[in-house]
Amino acid sequence: MAVDVLDTRILRLLIEQPRTSVREYARVLGVARGTLQARLDRLERDGVITGTGPSLSPAALGHPVLAFVHLEVTQGHLDEVGAALAAVPQIIEVFSTTGGGDLLTRVVARDNSHLEDVIQQLIQLPGVVRTRTEVALRERVPHRVLPLVEAVGRAADGPGRPASGMLGT
Numbered sequence: 001m002a003v004d005v006l007d008t009r010i011l012r013l014l015i016e017q018p019r020t021s022v023r024e025y026a027r028v029l030g031v032a033r034g035t036l037q038a039r040l041d042r043l044e045r046d047g048v049i050t051g052t053g054p055s056l057s058p059a060a061l062g063h064p065v066l067a068f069v070h071l072e073v074t075q076g077h078l079d080e081v082g083a084a085l086a087a088v089p090q091i092i093e094v095f096s097t098t099g100g101g102d103l104l105t106r107v108v109a110r111d112n113s114h115l116e117d118v119i120q121q122l123i124q125l126p127g128v129v130r131t132r133t134e135v136a137l138r139e140r141v142p143h144r145v146l147p148l149v150e151a152v153g154r155a156a157d158g159p160g161r162p163a164s165g166m167l168g169t
Helices: 005-016 022-029 033-045 078-086 112-123 146-156
Strands: 065-073 091-096 103-109 128-135
Touching: 005 022, 005 033, 005 146, 022 033, 065 078, 065 112, 078 091, 078 103, 103 112, 112 128
Parallel strands: none
Antiparallel strands: 065 103, 065 128, 091 103
C-alpha cells in the first residue's frame, strides 16, 4: 500500500502522541477531521495501523526475564505446536523461521528458575524435538517503527530524497 506524506505525518503523531483526540490530530496537521478520519480508516483497513491499545511492560507485570527460545518441530506439526504455544501465557510472540529452528518464541519469566520451568513445559509439547534458549541481557534498541515510517515518508515525498538510513538499504 502506498503511504504518502500526510499518512507519514499522521503515523508520526500516532506514535509520538497516542492519547490525543482525532480532533486535535486534525488541528495539528491542518486538515479537516473527516479527511483525517478517512485516512485513519484506510490505514487500519490496509493493515498499516494494527492496534490502538497501550503497550504493556512484562517487567512491570512481574516478568523481567526475557528469553528467545528456538524450537525445532517435527515436520508437519507447526500448526499443532503453534496452537499449544498460544496457550502458554509467558509466550508473548511466536514466529516461523528459517535456519536452525522452526519457531522462534519470545518468552518472559519472573526469574531464571521460572524460565527453566517454562522451557521444560515447552520441551514436553507434542511435536517439539528440541529447544535452544538465549536470554536477553539488556534491550539496546527498543521496538520502534518511526524510523521506518520516516524513511517511507521521504520516499513518498519525491525523487532525490534518501529513503533509508545510513546503511543505504
